[in-house]
Amino acid sequence: MSDFLASSSAPGNANAARRLLMQKISQNENLPALGRTVARVVQLTSSDNQAQSELTYFILSDVGLTQKILRLANTVFYRTANSTAVTTISRAIFVLGFDLIKTSALAMLLVDRLSDRQHAHSIHAELLQALYASVIGREMARKSSYQGGEEAAISALFKNLGRLLMAAHDHALYSKLTGLIETDGLSPAQASMQVMGCSLEMLAESVLQEWQMPPAIIRSLAPLAAGVPKPAKNRQEWMQQVAAFSADAAQLLSRTGTTAAIERSATLLARYGEALNLDLKSLDQLFGAAGREINILRASMQLELEPVSTEPALAPTAKVVLPTLPDDMLMVCGNAAEGQIGSSFPSGKPFNASARLLAGMQDVTQVMASGRSKVNELILLAMETLYSSMGFDFAAFCIKDRKSGQYRARMTIGKNHIVRQAGFVLPLESTSDIFHLALGNDADLIIADATTSKIIALLPAWHRKLLADTRSFIVLPLVVRSVPLGLFYADRTTLAPEGVSPDEAALIKALKGQVLAALQAGDRGNVG
The missing domain is CATH 3.30.450.40 (GAF domain)
Incomplete structure (x- = not known):
């Protein structure tokens, strides 16, 4: 976290606030364990022959996570008309797919490990935004030709990690940040520079480096350059664009249908439409699919948040028993x-x-x-x-x-x-x-x-x-x-x-x- 702490282009009070925030984060004894757990899940890839078994073992080791994944797998949204109830994690992975279970498990881990704190409402609001972004990122990955596109959903999930950590560890600083955004009309980047002298992405990157996340995921959190991005030249650029788009789009999901949301949708398309091959119809379809999936995830996690608007009989066989076996x-x-x-x-x-x-x-x-x-x-x-x-x-x-x-x-x-x-x-x-x-x-x-x-x-x-x-x-x-x-x-x-x-x-x-x-x-x- 040294690069994060060394950032000093802001007033002294902002630098002091940043150091205090990092001190509070460092003193959280549960965060390193969360980081190790998250890193263990992130490193699993569907191309690995043992990945499905490892993911199954991991989920089964956590009773709460097991119950949430099984609830998710048994929703009408994911079950076909003739399917029986899903009673095992192995079957859930087979039915829903490795990548969906993996990213859902990551989101559920963040919800479980960061929710049991003071100021739960603010934390849940930021968790919800991370969840929204992750689902949007996953929808974008499904339509992508890039190999390993599921990492974009993970990047989108972590894009909001800076605000989430601030809400969980320094609520006064978080309240100041949100006040500057919602009342004074500053952008998140401007507000974060004012309150702690660096970007929210830098805060997230510093923590993810401590968690030893893959470099591609960490780099994808970097803010995009100002202006309208061009179509990505490579997978890394595409991941960065998807993470940024997903975070921006997540802000609209809870407000679809309002005048402000319609205006912001136009702004989204103006910025990301060319780079990500989006038009108004595909954006509406994206929001509809993501909204339905988010409501399912929210229910399976039992998050108390506002829903997103959307458009033969077998007989025992005989056996021969040796006399020595009672x-x-x-x-x-x-x-x-x-x-x-x-x-x-x-x-x-x-x-x-x-x-x-x-x-x-x-x-x-x-x-x-x-x-x-x-x-x-x-x-x-x-x-x-x-x-x-x-x-x-x-x-x-x-x-x-x-x-x-x-x-x-x-x-x-x-x-x-x-x-x-x-x-x-x-x-x-x-x-x-x-x-x-x-x-x-x-x-x-x-x-x-x-x-x-x-x-x-x-x-x-x-x-x-x-x-x-x-x-x-x-x-x-x-x-x-x-x-x-x-x-x-x-x-x-x-x-x-x-x-x-x-x-x-x-x-x-x-x-x-x-x-x-x-x-x-x-x-x-x-x-x-």
């Missing part, structure tokens, strides 16, 4: 509640687990039928379905690794999943622990109480150490023609005396069958 460990049918929606057992298992499993299985079927899926994505979708439908706290997918002579966790979601994935390792050699008993018998196990002496005696030492708080769990071996390939594992930190219903047992087996089919059809060596 029958009471098998996935038998308990007294799971039927017909109850929207709540859960004390264990955390939803009452409507069967409906959730069915929806997830249908998701896997649709993704497989599309021909666009990778083995990793199908496995992650199946694991997420099991994890969310049954109310587990942690889930892992393990596969045989002959090079290391181990079964290793290749995918994990839930509580402490990164640390747990590193330690979730089983030897290939058969032992008498519960995992090898399940693999050797090809037997699905549901353990309702992992604290009994009989179960503890069957748990390997690594499990007792790594997953010491486990109170109930499930093991689903993946075996083809008597050859173990790997397993699914999921656990809770609570007891689960309700067990599983017949429908749940059948659906879990069917879900496992889909994974086995994908493993046999794909390249197991590239899994994970």
Whole structure:
């Protein structure tokens, strides 16, 4: 932030105000964590083979963010007439697209992490403008021929970061800025120079540099030269133009239809029409599409802001059980509640687990039928379905690794999943622990109480150490023609005396069958 602090072409009081603002921002202990989180999401690109999995893992690690993304995916705006409810993040990404989920998640992060402060109304107003600009930027990116155009939506989101940070950290300075703009008629650039001796973009750039954002995004925040811009010669110029246009256009979205808005629309077209190939009709279409999408996003984020005006039955399969495997460990049918929606057992298992499993299985079927899926994505979708439908706290997918002579966790979601994935390792050699008993018998196990002496005696030492708080769990071996390939594992930190219903047992087996089919059809060596 040294360049920002060094700016000294303004009166001493403005420089002092700038230094005080940066001191307040630097003292916010939560901001570096937000920066790291935002940077982690921004670096994900749809061209990366692991990006979808990483984005799924990231969203699932935040319960609030997961709920918002699922609400977004289940709105009428995004669902087709014949589609079933979207119950997993993997499916949401498949349906809505990687870029939309990514930029929506970024906006939701800013809303969540910067809203819980004083002067919430002002902060929400600036968050709303950032959200407006992001959606407009995304609409512009959809029509662009530039590769990686989704970065323009991210640039547009951050274009308002300077005002947002000022509202969150120095409301007196923010009030002075807005007063100069709204009462005295100064432009935002003139007002910011008067109150802190530099542009709002410079404030945003300094923070984004600390967050280690991609240079292309940071450069795109620079103000455009005065006058009417020409069509961009390259992607960087185009991103800069889209970010500036989106920020200016965002000011109109809440006022469409008014005389002032119509006049400002003409001004927008006069400045940006040639550079961005816009006319009055395309601008109206842009505002209509963006307005509808913003209202959907606002509802999914539960932002209290003014809306924008716009124009077969499956049976369990039998299994052969070795004498060494106690029958009471098998996935038998308990007294799971039927017909109850929207709540859960004390264990955390939803009452409507069967409906959730069915929806997830249908998701896997649709993704497989599309021909666009990778083995990793199908496995992650199946694991997420099991994890969310049954109310587990942690889930892992393990596969045989002959090079290391181990079964290793290749995918994990839930509580402490990164640390747990590193330690979730089983030897290939058969032992008498519960995992090898399940693999050797090809037997699905549901353990309702992992604290009994009989179960503890069957748990390997690594499990007792790594997953010491486990109170109930499930093991689903993946075996083809008597050859173990790997397993699914999921656990809770609570007891689960309700067990599983017949429908749940059948659906879990069917879900496992889909994974086995994908493993046999794909390249197991590239899994994970």
